[in-house]
Amino acid sequence: MKRFRQQGLLGNKVEDRTQQQAALKERRDSLLEKMKANASKPRKDVQASADIESETRPRRDVDAYLKALSEFPFYALGSKTETRIAPWYSALVKAALEAMNDGSPRVVMTWPQSQACPSGIVSLLTLGAVASASRKKVLVQGISEDAFEEADGVRAVLFPYARSTHAASRQVQLDSKRFGSIHLDHVKRALDGQGVPAVTDYHKALSRVLTIKGMARDGKSYAELAHPILDEIVPHGPPKGDRPANSELLWRTRSKTDFGKFTISDDVNKPSTAAYYIYTIRAKDDFGDQLTSIKKEPDIFILDLSHTARGRMGWDWRSVAEKAIEAIKKYQPNVPILAVVDDPWVYQFARFGLLGSVPPWGRRKRAKAKKIPAIGQVVIARDKSILSPSLSKQNELEGPNKIQVDGFYGxxxxxxxxxxxxxxxxxxxxxxxxxxxxxxxxxxxxxxxxxxxxxxxxxxxxxxxxxxxxxxxxxxxxxxxxxxxxxxxxxxxxxxxxxxxxxxxxxxxxxxxxEQETPMSLLLKKVIKPSLRSSSRTLVIFRSDMIAEFAIDQLQTAEPKLNDRVETDMLRFGGSELFGTVSRSSPAYRNQFKRAILVAPTRSSILATFAEPWLPEQLIVLADADTLLLSSQDAKRLADELDDTTIKVRLSDFAAPAYSRVKEIGRHSVQIDIPEQVEDIEYPSNNLVDLSGDARGDRKLLEISMKNGQRILACQSTGIVVRHDGIASSAFVERQAGALKPGDEVCVIGPAFIERARSLLDIQFAAACEIREYHNQVLTRFARLPGQTTTERLRVLVSNMGAPSVSIDTARYWINLEAELEKDLSEVVPHAPQDQFTFLRFTAALGFKDSLAQAFWRWAVVAQRSYKLRAGNVFHDAFRGILTDPHSAISENASRADEIHQLRLMAEEYVATVEKIQRMEAA
Incomplete structure (x- = not known):
């Protein structure tokens, strides 16, 4: 340091210090400018790449699409009253079009009514495309005719798919004259032979709806057949595999009228050639395998994250959705994404976690850049229908003046x-x-x-x-x-x-x-006391009418005045529809209700309440601490997204006292934004035992009613356990549901049976042991097949099966078992065909006896299936085999002989007599 001073580098004078400070400032400013330039450079690159991608992506005229849809005449199924598309569906279509134009992912939440119809969105996009195409003049036999330019194609991927995806679009009819005329004008353009064959055939087929008269095959006319439905104007099916019967163009019109005499080119229904198509991928499908089967790049990927769709994916739906997005980005990176949700928590997760993006400058090591959320929008949906409600003018929102919250934790x-x-x-x-x-x-x-x-x-x-x-x-x-x-x-x-x-x-x-007392019963008794003395009316709203009746039964013991108040309608108990019923009544009657008590509502029902057009002056919400905590956070998030001032105020007025009350009752503060969604409280609603399974396509179903009030829903071929006292060796036999008749005695394998049976015979762990044995047997028998290599033996195996649909790669999964043998029993899963016919062919090709194969099917495959089916037909299948074939079950499972005997004795307690059988059709 002394040497530097002697050289005069640092300077000791005031002027030197001032000069040094100025130089340091200049250097610092220069570095800051460089840092800003480097930070801004990636942003410019990103913008440039987005512009390039946007230029290559076909631009769709959003305004023209929406104008065409707003002017198109629709009908509710079977109605003769013309109506228009609902504004909330216009918003969904607009969001999809904007995503298709700029490629940016979007998240749209429909609230308070959920159940947006993904297939309906695609059908509306298609209708908008063909109806908004540019006009042109063409010569037809020397005469100038109005025609359309070629319309935009629409190919969409829907995930997770199920039959219910189409429910709303099957309730909408398109005016046949207007619809047919549009497609006829498209046909004119192609009369010179210049059009794409699949597109021309598509328009030709749909132009023929002009001939529809509403006449069914029985010779009678029906309003519901006078026009095509929205669901049948776009064919659908999986990218890989068989298409269901009700997936083709005009499937409903062709099946119910004489329209079937017209032939339709298969090119319009093939996923590889169709210009308008919905690729359907189910939650259990191999997503990547399905995506790689798509030959033409889709125009949009619609991810359904509604409550129902999340149920299809299971509790770990977030992981399933993340894997789907990863697969889309890997195999179809240019396809825009539209996520449709119905829950504020899911909305935030989709925007920030699932579809949020990290900017390029945030991907460098040690960078702490926040994710850029996907574009989001909350659409107020007043109805589940695709069409506008009959009431054109919405009532102004009334109430409440005061919101109170109470709950319990402990x-x-x-x-x-x-x-x-x-x-x-x-x-x-x-x-x-x-x-x-x-x-x-x-x-x-x-x-x-x-x-x-x-x-x-x-x-x-x-x-x-x-x-x-x-x-x-x-x-x-x-x-x-x-x-x-x-x-x-x-x-x-x-x-x-x-x-x-x-x-x-x-x-x-x-x-x-x-068993002696519940926190809610004590809370309700305290809160309802003022209503017993009030001169005004009070609503008490529960999750169901059954729970409301139970509440009256319990409260009347402690409160003798309650019955009189209920009889005089001063206290009105009911289920979740009670608000709607009262709000539709006359203002004079409605305004007599000054107080409403919500008892144990779900998070979604609490939020939906604040969108009701009418609420009384005082609203009281009673719920457990978890529900209050999460609904308060959801209300705050939702209020930030909405434009409706009145609803924003309602949500904010609830969020603050709810969160405050949660802290007061001892619920410790938690981080709400953790990637975990707390389950909602659900109550059993009926006595229906659903054995109809998850078969695809239209099905003929039977509703079997018992004299004791129980009901079974089953397909014609579903095996039912029937008591047959005429057979000495067995008290139970199997009979197809279609062969049942009144008076038959059926063992109803419902929730009560399963709950008791599982305590006697733990199906799940018994299945795990059987799977291990099954895997060992498969490996041993496979090794005996002729061939020097695994591939050679697989060829022999597939040949012995005699099933052309089974490939070597598919069979390879069934014998790739080394990893499963290393797992703990609690983690083992069966590598086996998932339908019984293929499973029995597979095991027969390996030399299994039929009885042993049937036992492995029951114990190793059926009992290990998904949770959603476990309480219904899957456990039914497992227990049915034990009841109807006890000797085989005991001989193959000697260590469980006592449990099987107890199970058969217990089954006698669950026998009911068939009273009537009603046939129905499920679409």
Whole structure:
């Protein structure tokens, strides 16, 4: 340092210091300018690449599409009253068009009414495309005619797909004259032979709707056949595999009228050649495999994240959706994405987590750039229909002046938090089935705590109001014993965790307490007291009418005046539709209700309440702490997104006191924006045992009603367990549902049966053992097949099966079992054909005896299927085999002989007599 000073580099004079400071400032400013230039450079690159992509992407005239749709005449199915497209569907179509134009992902939330119809959006896009095409003049036999230029094509991918995706679009009819005329003008353009064959055939087929007269094949005319429906103007089907019968162009009109005499080129229905097509991919499909089968690049990918669609994907729907987006970006990187949601939490997740993007300058190491959220929009939907409601003018919103909130937490809430943490641990460790069982336990506890009376009182009430059998089925949703027994099995992963035993005991203790009293019943008794003395009317709204009746039954014991108040309509109890019923009544009657009490609503129903056109002056919300906490956060998020001032004020007026009350009752502060969605409280709603399965396409169904009130929904060929006392060797036989008749005695394998049976015979863990044995047998038998290599033996195997649809690659998965043999029993999954016909062919080709193959099908494949089916036809299939063929079941499972005998004895208690059988059709 001394040397530098001697050289005069640092200078000791004031002038030197001033000069040095100025030089340092100049250098610092120069560095800052360079940093700004470097930071801005990627942004320019991104903008430039977006511009290039936007230029190559076909531009669609958004205004022209929307104008054509707004002017087009529609009809509700079977109605003769002309109507127009609903404004919320216009908004959905606009969002899709904007995404198709600029390539940016978009998230649209429809609220408060959900159930947006993805296939309906695509059909409206198609209608808008053909109706908004530019006009031109053509010569037809020397005469100048008006025609259209070629319209934009529309090819969309829908995920996750199910038959219900089409529900709303099948309730909409298109004016046949207007629709046919549009397509006829498109046909004129192609008369010179210059058009694309598939496009020309598409327009020719649809132009023939001009001949529709509404006459069915029976010779009678019906209004619902006078026009084509929205769902049949765009063919649909999976990119790979067979297409269902009701997926072709004009499928409904051709099947129900004499329109079928016209032939339609198969090119308009083929996914590889069609200009207008919906590629449908189901939640269980191999998404990447399906995408690579698409020959023409789709115009848009619609991701359905509605409540129903999330149910199709399962509890881990976020992971499924993320994998779908990753596959789209990998195999179809230029396809724009539109996510349709119905929940504020999902809306935020989709915008920031699922479709949010990290800017290029944030991808460098040590950079901490925030994600850029996808473009979002909240659309207020007043109705689930695609068409505008009959009331053209919406009523102005009224009330409330005051919003009050109360709830409960306590030891039950703390135990639920610990159980939820346990479920997350199990999910991370790969034990999805056990995580689902823990969540089922959580759901039962939360459902029970929110009842307006004790569990013992509910059991008594159900027996008095229904039958013992119906009550048992309904009450099965309030039992946790069998689920805890499965979790406590020594082979389970959860049994190895330290706190599992303590949590199981705690859950049982909570349920014993709830048998005597519930937090909600105490809260409701306190809150309803002022209404018993008030001169004004009060609404008390529950999740269902059954729960409302149970509440009256419980409250009248403690409050003798309650019956008189109910009889004089001063207190009105009811289900979730009560607000709508009262708001549609006369203003003089409606305004007499000054108070409404919401009891145990879901998050979504709380938010939807604030969109009601009429609310009384005082609104009281009673719910558990989890519901209050999350709904307050959802209300705040939703208020930030909406433009409607009145609804924003309502949501804000709820969010603040709800969050405040949660803290007051002891619910500790949590981070809401964690990637975990808390389950809503659901209540059992009916006594229908659904055995119709997940078969695709139109089906003829039977509703089998029992004398005790139970009902079974089944296909004609569904195997039903019937008691047959005439056979000495077996008390039960299998009979197809179509062969049943009144008077037959059926074993109803419903929720109550399954709950008890699982405590006797743990299907899931028995299945895990059988899968391990099945895998060992497959490997042993496969090794005996002739051939030096695996591929040679696979060729022999596929040849022996005699099934042309089974490829070598498909069969390779069924024998690729080494990894499964290394897994714990709790994690093993079957590598086997998933339909019984192919499974039996596969096992026969390996030399299995038929009885052994049938046993493996029941225990190793059927019993391991998804949770959504487990409570219905899958457990039914597993137990049906044991009941109808007990000797084989015991001989193949000798160690379980006692359990199987007990199961058959128990089944006698669930026999009911068939009263009537009603045939119906499910689309």
């Amino acid at each position: 030891e039950t809430g703390r135990t639920i938090e610990r159980l939820r943490s346990l479920a997350q641990q199990l999910t991370k460790r790969g034990s999805q089935h056990e995580a689902e069982l823990v969540r089922e336990v959580i759901a039962i506890i939360r459902r029970s705590t929110s009842l307006p009376g004790s569990l013992a009182a509910l059991s008594k009430f159900l027996i008095e109001e229904t039958t013992v059998e119906m009550a048992a089925d309904l009450f099965a949703s309030y039992r946790i014993g069998a689920k805890l027994a499965s979790l406590e099995n020594v082979q389970s992963l959860v049994s190895q965790l330290e706190e599992s035993s303590e949590l199981s005991n705690k859950a049982r203790e909570i349920m014993r307490i709830l």
